[in-house]
Amino acid sequence: xxxxxxxxxxxxxxxxxxxxxxxxxxxxxxxxxxxxxxxxxxxxxxxxxxxxxxxxxxxxxxxxxxxxxxxxxxxxxxxxxxxxxxxxxxxxxxxxxxxxxxxxxx
Amino acid sequence: xxxxxxxxxxxxxxxxxxxxxxxxxxxxxxxxxxxxxxxxxxxxxxxxxxxxxxxxxxxxxxxxxxxxxxxxxxxxxxxxxxxxxxxxxxxxxxxxxxxxxxxxxxxxxxxxxxxxxxxxxxxxxxxxxxxxxxxxxxxxxxxxxxxxxxxxxxxxxxxxxxxxxxxxxxxxxxxxxxxxxxxxxxxxxxxxxxxxxxxxxxxxxxxxxxxxxxxxx
Numbered sequence: 001x002x003x004x005x006x007x008x009x010x011x012x013x014x015x016x017x018x019x020x021x022x023x024x025x026x027x028x029x030x031x032x033x034x035x036x037x038x039x040x041x042x043x044x045x046x047x048x049x050x051x052x053x054x055x056x057x058x059x060x061x062x063x064x065x066x067x068x069x070x071x072x073x074x075x076x077x078x079x080x081x082x083x084x085x086x087x088x089x090x091x092x093x094x095x096x097x098x099x100x101x102x103x104x105x106x
Numbered sequence: 107x108x109x110x111x112x113x114x115x116x117x118x119x120x121x122x123x124x125x126x127x128x129x130x131x132x133x134x135x136x137x138x139x140x141x142x143x144x145x146x147x148x149x150x151x152x153x154x155x156x157x158x159x160x161x162x163x164x165x166x167x168x169x170x171x172x173x174x175x176x177x178x179x180x181x182x183x184x185x186x187x188x189x190x191x192x193x194x195x196x197x198x199x200x201x202x203x204x205x206x207x208x209x210x211x212x213x214x215x216x217x218x219x220x221x222x223x224x225x226x227x228x229x230x231x232x233x234x235x236x237x238x239x240x241x242x243x244x245x246x247x248x249x250x251x252x253x254x255x256x257x258x259x260x261x262x263x264x265x266x267x268x269x270x271x272x273x274x275x276x277x278x279x280x281x282x283x284x285x286x287x288x289x290x291x292x293x294x295x296x297x298x299x300x301x302x303x304x305x306x307x308x309x310x311x312x313x314x315x316x317x318x319x320x321x322x323x
Contacts, residue, residue, distance in 0.1 A: 002196050005214075015185070016172050019240045020247055021195035046199045047212065047254045067265050069210050070199060072258035076250070079169045082162045090154055090260070097147050097264040099271075103155070 003046025003070065008033055013051050013079040027054060034061045041071050051078035052085040062089075110288040114295040122292070126285040133277040140270045143205050147263045154256040161253050164246045171239030179236070197251060207266045209259040214251050 006023040007014050018024045023045065027033050033054060040048055048071050055062060055075045065073050075086040095101045112118045195214055202211040 001199050002215075003199050005195055005197050012172075012176075013169070016168065016239055016243050020244050021193045046197045046210070047251070049250065049254075066261055069201070069208055069258070069262065072210065072254050072261075074250075074254045074257055077162050077165045077169075079173070081166060081169075086158050086162070087155070090151065090158065090257070093260050093264040094151055097144070097267040103151070 001044075001046070003044050005047045005049070006040050006045045007049040007076070008036065009049075009051030009054055009076075009078055013053075017049075022049075029053060029057055032061070033058050034064075037061050037065070037071075037073070041065070046070050046072065048073050049076045050074070051076060052083040053078045053080070055085050056083065108284060108287075109291050110284060112288065112292070114292045116296065119289065119292045119296070122285055122289050126282065126289065129277055129281050129285060133274060133282060136270055136274045136277065139205060140267065140274055143207075143263060143267045143270060146204060147260065147267060150256060150260050150263065154253070154260050157249065157253045157256055161246065161249050164242070164249065168239060168242045168246060171242055172236075175236040175239050195247070197254075204259065204263065205266070207262055209262050210255060212251050212255045214247070 004023055005021075006025060007017045008025045008027050010028070011026050014024050014026060023040075025036060025040070027036060033050070037048060037058075050058070050073060052075045055073075062073050065071060075089060077083070077086070091101050091103065094103055110122075112122070197212045197214045200211045200213070201208045203209075
């Protein structure tokens with residue numbers, strides 16, 4: 001299945017992605033991205049990259065699509081650098097699967 | 107452990123025994139599935155972590171490049187330069203089967219023309235920094251896709267492992283003990299009946315012998 005790739009974030013972070021052919025959607029921290037994401041999911045976007053700043057305030061959206069195969073909602077660092085949310089998500093997955101975070105010391 | 111509310115009959119006993127064998131087999135299979143999923147998961151999570159670390163480093167460089175480009179030229183021109191993309195990238199998502207979990211397998215294709223470069227703008231009004239940043243972004247693209255695939259796979263596997271573990275535990279600590287207890291209690295009740303019957307027969311026999319003797323005297 002041919003799917004498109006979207007990126008959601010503040011203007012400064014996502015601007016460049018337009019040049020390489022992503023669907024770019026600007027969003028503010030104040031507004032929930034839930035409607036946008038569900039809209040994108042319907043429009044056959046397979047991967048949605050979201051900046052960590054936005055992920056932090058929209059955790060419910062991520063939760064909603066967690067167990068679906070598509071779209072994959074993937075946090076990427078914003079222009080202000082990584083907030084560690086992406087890594088935290090990985091650790092959460094480990095915890096979910098193993099029962100304890102066995103990579104914590106790293 | 108609670109015993110099931112069933113009639114203590116032979117029919118019920120053989121039915122329960124069948125259920126117990128099925129449960130035991132299911133338990134073994136699910137346990138194997140869980141162990142194998144876990145093995146796969148640990149492999150993938152390492153890959154996932156490595157990819158993310160690499161991407162985060164690269165992204166920091168990319169953003170630095172764009173900040174430099176933004177500083178070197180007017181914001182409006184920067185906007186305009188990037189407004190109309192040359193091409194569109196697609197991720198063709200196929201389904202891959204990892205231990206009966208459907209995970210996506212992304213492969214990316216784009217609509218770009220081989221002969222043309224990726225810059226969606228002319229070079230007249232833009233700075234060299236912008237070209238470099240777009241190049242850098244282009245380079246992280248495969249990495250981003252790999253990460254997307256790895257991360258989603260890990261997420262789906264985690265969910266499946268959690269589910270399987272719950273099933274294994276339910277079988278191991280609830281279903282199987284309950285069945286065993288019930289089977290035991292039914293067997294005991296049947297044996298008790300058997301003994302009761304035997305005792306009664308012996309008693310009757312004694313009574314009959316006694317009566318015969320009385321008649322003979």
